[in-house]
Amino acid sequence: MNRTSASLVIVALAVTAVGCGDDGRGYAVPEKICDTKVDPDLLAPLLSDGEKIHQRDVPREHGATCDVSVQGGDGGGVYITRDAVTEGVDPLEVKKDTLIGYGNAKKVDIGDDARLGDKGALVTTSCAPKGKDTTFALEVSLSSPTPKDVSERRKALERFLRSYLPTAAKAQGCRS
Template sequence: MTRTIRGLVLAAALCVLAGCSSSDDYTVPDALCGVTVGSEPLAPLLPDGEKLDQSTKTLNAESSTCSVSVDKKQAVYVTDDVTDADTDPVAVQRDALARMGNPQKAAVGDDARIADQGGVAVGVCTYQGGRHKFVTLVDLTSERPVPKGTADRRKALESFLRAYLPKAMEAKGCRK
């Protein structure tokens, strides 16, 4: 019995030292499809399960998507886009945000909306020598999004976007 407890304590300590957290049998990664944000912002958005998979698709130099699945069921879907400075990404995403439920303005980046099951965040940046906007849309696609409580889920989404947006901008070469 004490050997089992020591093993659990050791495993938890190693996970803390490695900068990860786990949900049942999988380890929450420090990077989301190549963007290093740490596991803490992503962990609350993921359901329990046994196996986590990530899939990245680069559509072109300015656009990419990332799908995170747990036990072969999509849980989180993220899109990153560099757009023209004149584009209003929140207006472009109006229908998607409405579908996600009750979008509200949030203090993330230069503009953001957090909804019940997703959100969008915008950062103004310099990309390839010109002024642009970087847009991240996160959609909790799980049938039962987590955290269970809507207020907690919205708070977790805002925390995730706050951590993810600047790192994703940097990864795409979009400088603040």
């Protein structure tokens, strides 16, 4: 093989590796959810293998709902709900049945209060937008099948929440 042919083979292999990746993803992991920056390296473990990403962001008066779904593969994805909750309402109490459905929801040290389960989490933190006492609630639901080693996914979800919570709260208008 001459030098030119060898160079072409190397370039072709590099392009193939970039296009598909060896992680089973044929798509780029989003850098924004709910029009808010996320760390793609922390989001990636929560998404399944597949061919492409579909994103939908729906702003609402007191928050937003957003989802990132993977097309092809098992079709799993991430669904996020952000809400500014009025004083006196406890999002963890309101969502207690949802938290049970997430499986093995346990208290974790994120924000003011949080529960993290096998298939999702809910985090609350103080938020005083525009002078009103409110609570910011961030819920993340995972729709991909529960893996055999669920502890790794729980750790990945916790890392994502720790990173995304301050950015999402700021986007909601919460002062730090």
